[in-house]
Each structure stands twice: as structure tokens, then as C-alpha cells.
Amino acid sequence: MKQQKNNRKIFIQKTGLALLAGISKPLVGFGNTAATKTATIKNGTTKPVVISTWDFGLKANEGAWKILQNTGNALDAVEAGVKITEADPNERSVGYGGRPDRDGKVTLDACIMDHQYNIGSVAALEHIKHPISVARAIMEKTPHVMLVGDGALQFALSMGFPKENLLIEASKKEYEEWLIKSEYKPKVNIENHDTIGLLALDTNGNLSGACTTSGMAFKMHGRVGDSPIIGAGLYVDNQIGAATATGHGEEVIRMTGAHLVVEFMRMGHSPEKACKKAVERIIDICKIRNKNIKDIQVGFIALNKNGEFGSFCIQSGFQYAVYNQDGNHLHKSAHAI
Ligand code: SD4
Numbered sequence: 525m526k527q528q529k530n531n532r533k534i535f536i537q538k539t540g541l542a543l544l545a546g547i548s549k550p551l552v553g554f555g556n557t558a559a560t561k562t563a564t565i566k567n568g569t570t571k572p573v574v575i576s577t578w579d580f581g582l583k584a585n586e587g588a589w590k591i592l593q594n595t596g597n598a599l600d601a602v603e604a605g606v607k608i609t610e611a612d613p614n615e616r617s618v619g620y621g622g623r624p625d626r627d628g629k630v631t632l633d634a635c636i637m638d639h640q641y642n643i644g645s646v647a648a649l650e651h652i653k654h655p656i657s658v659a660r661a662i663m664e665k666t667p668h669v670m671l672v673g674d675g676a677l678q679f680a681l682s683m684g685f686p687k688e689n690l691l692i693e694a695s696k697k698e699y700e701e702w703l704i705k706s707e708y709k710p711k712v713n714i715e716n717h718d719t720i721g722l723l724a725l726d727t728n729g730n731l732s733g734a735c736t737t738s739g740m741a742f743k744m745h746g747r748v749g750d751s752p753i754i755g756a757g758l759y760v761d762n763q764i765g766a767a768t769a770t771g772h773g774e775e776v777i778r779m780t781g782a783h784l785v786v787e788f789m790r791m792g793h794s795p796e797k798a799c800k801k802a803v804e805r806i807i808d809i810c811k812i813r814n815k816n817i818k819d820i821q822v823g824f825i826a827l828n829k830n831g832e833f834g835s836f837c838i839q840s841g842f843q844y845a846v847y848n849q850d851g852n853h854l855h856k857s858a859h860a861i
Contacts, residue, residue, distance in 0.1 A: 622738025
């Protein structure tokens, strides 16, 4: 795991402040075992399937799989999966233990989407360990789809979420060291800005997705990335497939990444090809804007209705975890440069 973490760290290049200013096939049989109910699909893929970003996705997948293997639904699975990462203080870019912003505050972004276009999102939320569950509560218990900052916190408290200190000692120490120079030059992955994005296909053939992060370390207070933005950090279309993103949120928002990946799948592209085409869009935009693509990292993962999955990123090193009938495995993402 340590090695994987190091890999994660080395693959992204620096970025400067400049960058910041097949669709359905019929089921033909069931391959159920006592422990795991799976349905075999014609092309050999199976459901359920869970796919998530980075090596910490392996643990998150376990949580999602526990629900799916008991024929639980994809929505419960994606929430349960990412909650594992949110609660883990050793994962310093998501939830509890996440690195603070430049004012020393841990602010969290998350969103969730189910198979019926229900969406919930929370941004710049402080003091709540599980922003994904707040996002789900917004989706299920309010007429709105997104709450931010203080309003989101008030809502969370009214729903009974406990108010907690999310700034762990290790993050506080790093922040104090950072304060000496106070340079605002986020380097994705070198500073571990990784987001957990997790997609699931359940035994009923329904898709859901969840995405949650503390965003870029030492970001401006109030900065919101792609992760809580439906269509950018996450999108689910139960007719087609689902996608989620990690990396420089500003670049993903600029081209509404996850939605674009799903639209490429709608055109008939495989999940990997759809992610590749979305990455190519970022590269095109970069050229138009005279930005150096080497300063950017974005990775997409995608899962279609058939349980087929894929990924593509800009720079080498991005990994993603897939749990299906073959077990829970880490995959290297294909990359552009
Ligand atoms: C953000 N997309 O806040 C997140 C960070 C991330 O790998 O995923 N970094 O922009």
C-alpha cells in the first residue's frame, strides 16, 4: 500500500497558480454462489460491480461489495463504500484527517447520484465527518440538490450529524509548516489531493455513484472543486453508465467531465474510450488556453450498464480499484502522456 501511495505521489507533476486562476446487452444467466449473488451478462462481464479511484478504493470497494453481495442496492453501496475512506484519518485527502485550506479549516465537498437522476451535493462543509451522508440527506429530505458552507452545516446538525473536529494532529502540523511560506501552489497527488469517486452496478442492474474529498490542500477558503458538482465530478445515467473524476477540479468543471464521459458512452464508446475522449477534450482546451498539459492531472473512471469498466487519465500513475466476480483488484489507468 505504501508503494502504491508513493506511486500516487510521483506521478503528478506540479501545477502552478496559473492553472487555478455497448450499451445494454441481455442477461443470459445467473452465476450465483452462496456468498455472492452475481448475474452473468452475455459478454462475460458480471454484476454486481464496484469501481473506485485510487488505491484507497480497494477498502472502499469492500464496504460497497458487502452490501451488493447481499443484493443490496447501488445507492446504499456507494455511500457505505466512500464512508470508509471518509472515516479513515490515514487518508489525508478525504473526510476526517483531510488537509485544511489556507485558513486552517478542513472543508469537505461531496455528491451522490442514484439510478433515477436523484442528486444531492454538499460543498465547503466543515465539522462533519461524512459529507456523503449529508449529500444523501439533502437528496432525500429536502427539495434542493445542493447546500454549501454554513447552511450545509446547519442542515447537517439539524439532521443529527455530530459536530466534530476533523483537523488531526498530522494535518495541523503540515499546515503549520506550510504557513511559513504560505505558497499556494497545489500539486495534485504530490500533496495527495486525491478524491474517492465510487460507482456501483447492483444485481438489479441499477447504477449509482458517490464522490467525496477535502479538495486541494491549502486551497483558498471557500474554494469548491469538481467533486460536489453533478456533471463534473460525478454523473450517473442508468440507461447508459456512470463516471467520476479525480484530479484538478478546475479543469474538470471547465469541460463538465463526468457528464461528457457518460455522453461518449451513449454514443457507443466503451468506458475506457469514453474516458479517453474526455481527456482529449481537456488536452484540446489546454491548447486553446495556452496552458501546459504537463501541469495538469485528471483521471476518469467509468462503468456501463453491462458492468464493463475503464479509465483514462492525462499523466501516468493513476490507479483505480475494481471489485467484481473476479475479486477486488487495483488497475493501472491508461494515460495520454
Ligand atoms: C478537487 N478533484 O477538489 C478534487 C481533487 C482531486 O486528485 O481529486 N485530486 O479538485
